[in-house]
Amino acid sequence: MTKIYFSFFQTLLLLLFFSSCKKSKPDELNLNEFVTEKPTLSYYVPAYGTVDLSYWYQPKSGPVLDFGYLDIDMIVLNDVGGYISRVNSDGSVAWTVNERPFTPFSLFKIDDSRFGYIVEEEIVVLDYEGKVLNTINPLGKIIRFIKKLEDGRYLLCITSNSDNNIAILNSEFNLVKVFPIVANYPRSADLKGSILAVADTFNHKVKIYDSNSNVELASMNEFFPNEVIIKNSSEVWVLGEHSNRLLMWNFLNGTRQLIFSYQGHGYDNPYLSVDEIRQIEHSGALHIEPSKLKTSKSKASVEYSGYHTLYSPNGMMIVGDGTVLIADTDNHRVIRIKEDGQLIFSISGFNNPSSILMVPAEN
Numbered sequence: 001m002t003k004i005y006f007s008f009f010q011t012l013l014l015l016l017f018f019s020s021c022k023k024s025k026p027d028e029l030n031l032n033e034f035v036t037e038k039p040t041l042s043y044y045v046p047a048y049g050t051v052d053l054s055y056w057y058q059p060k061s062g063p064v065l066d067f068g069y070l071d072i073d074m075i076v077l078n079d080v081g082g083y084i085s086r087v088n089s090d091g092s093v094a095w096t097v098n099e100r101p102f103t104p105f106s107l108f109k110i111d112d113s114r115f116g117y118i119v120e121e122e123i124v125v126l127d128y129e130g131k132v133l134n135t136i137n138p139l140g141k142i143i144r145f146i147k148k149l150e151d152g153r154y155l156l157c158i159t160s161n162s163d164n165n166i167a168i169l170n171s172e173f174n175l176v177k178v179f180p181i182v183a184n185y186p187r188s189a190d191l192k193g194s195i196l197a198v199a200d201t202f203n204h205k206v207k208i209y210d211s212n213s214n215v216e217l218a219s220m221n222e223f224f225p226n227e228v229i230i231k232n233s234s235e236v237w238v239l240g241e242h243s244n245r246l247l248m249w250n251f252l253n254g255t256r257q258l259i260f261s262y263q264g265h266g267y268d269n270p271y272l273s274v275d276e277i278r279q280i281e282h283s284g285a286l287h288i289e290p291s292k293l294k295t296s297k298s299k300a301s302v303e304y305s306g307y308h309t310l311y312s313p314n315g316m317m318i319v320g321d322g323t324v325l326i327a328d329t330d331n332h333r334v335i336r337i338k339e340d341g342q343l344i345f346s347i348s349g350f351n352n353p354s355s356i357l358m359v360p361a362e363n
Contacts, residue, residue, distance in 0.1 A: 075357040079355075142158070153176065166196070194210055196210070205225070235250050314327050
């Protein structure tokens with residue numbers, strides 16, 4: 001009897017082991033075509049732009065942890081959904097602020113008790129419990145993004161008519177400097193020391209400037225770069241929206257390292273050019289449903305490629321331990337990865353998340 005019980009116990013352990021092994025391989029590509037029903041959230045159609053932008057709502061089911069473990073509290077901004085939510089480490093939604101019919105942008109930390117985001121010309125300031133404390137209209141112009149710098153100042157893009165200017169505000173949100181830099185709808189920039197990195201998004205370039213002389217030092221091509229973060233004196237994180245990838249670019253020697261990306265059609269080649277990406281998009285090779293080129297989702301979606309992919313990512317932040325949080329926008333999820341690209345967690349159920357912020361531990 002003891003022998004039979006032991007044999008059954010061993011069998012059960014083996015079944016659990018193989019089951020866990022199967023579940024621990026989400027990074028492997030599943031290239032078997034799996035066509036899903038038309039989603040109720042917006043998404044990018046390769047070569048044709050974003051569709052279903054009329055869906056302005058918060059998914060009722062709430063976020064779902066698809067993979068890994070969630071060990072942080074975070075704020076998630078959903079631009080198409082028009083809302084901002086705090087998601088706790090247990091997966092619960094603590095609160096939600098709704099900005100519909102306006103589109104919020106660009107979460108940023110102010111201090112350990114306050115954070116903010118942008119709506120048109122205003123900065124909305126909140127505490128980490130979701131209470132709106134006040135609004136600031138610093139310049140009377142539309143703000144495209146804002147980021148707090150290490151020295152306590154703020155870097156942002158302001159728009160007036162057709163001009164897009166990178167500027168600096170002091171800690172009291174007063175204008176300090178406007179850089180004489182020409183960019184086409186820049187969605188991100190970063191400044192460390194004298195190095196200024198700008199995502200010149202609609203010109204499909206990332207540019208490095210000397211912030212003192214305003215001289216351009218380096219430039220790389222990337223298809224809709226949406227976020228740049230300077231890592232050190234020679235390297236910049238570059239998140240490409242419609243190149244569906246995260247790169248590390250060494251702007252001193254020009255080398256590029258792929259960190260995380262959609263793995264098909266050459267997108268895992270960090271040197272895949274803007275023109276090559278355009279050709280792939282227009283060929284229909286990226287469409288899950290080639291017969292529906294104007295509405296088909298991309299093969300960069302998790303439904304086709306598994307967890308190890310990106311689909312039109314819009315925002316990221318570097319966590320203190322060197323890991324990266326990414327708003328994987330058209331996969332409607334947030335992921336956290338290590339610098340070597342290893343996936344830590346994937347949490348889905350958001351309406352086009354475009355910006356994320358980790359909540360300070362004491363909150």
